[in-house]
Amino acid sequence: EEEVKSLKQSMTQMEAFYKKKRSETAKKQSELKSVKDRLAAQVAASLKTGDTESMNNPVSKTRLTEMYDNLKLLQWPKVKDQLKSRKRNPKEAKDLIQVKEYRQLTVQNLQMALFHTNKTGFPECLDEFPEEVKEDLRPLTSECYWLSCLMALNNPPLQPDWKNHVPGFDSWDIFPRE
Secondary structure, three states, X not given: OHHHHHHHHHHHHHHHHHHXXXXXXXXXXXXXXXXXXXXXXXXXHHHHHOOOXXXXXXXXXXXXXXXXXXXXXXXXXXXXXXXXXXXXXXXHHHHHHOHHHHHXXXXXXXXXXXXXXXXXXXXXXXXXXXXXXXXXXXXXXXXXXXXXXXHHHOOOOOOOOOOOOOOOOOOOOOOOOO
């Protein structure tokens, strides 16, 4: 009888121990979910405001800044010394290399290059659709991607007024007039 009592006591202690462990695990999972939810909200907010960068993007703001620093700190001093030795005026070089002067020309060149490319969009954005629907949507999504790139490169950028669009009687009237 003493053994049975001791065994019951041990089983009660084990049960209490495992209940405590389950409770701690549930609490940790709840905390982890809370952290994930907060992080997801922060990421979503930063995506809306454009405050995030993809580390895989070779032309991210960080990468462009690095390239500019390389130009300014490594390449320019060499050229500058050569120009000085040739007794050139620094204003000539300044007028020639100012990056802002090339922006509009660059944008126009990108627009023209894009305009003359094959219109291929992002087929992976259609993965959730059945195959026959993909076939219907692929030309439209490609055209929308191509045109949105051209509109974004316009100075100033163009964008349909999605916020104030009123579809009217036809629910398929999805493109804003303005």
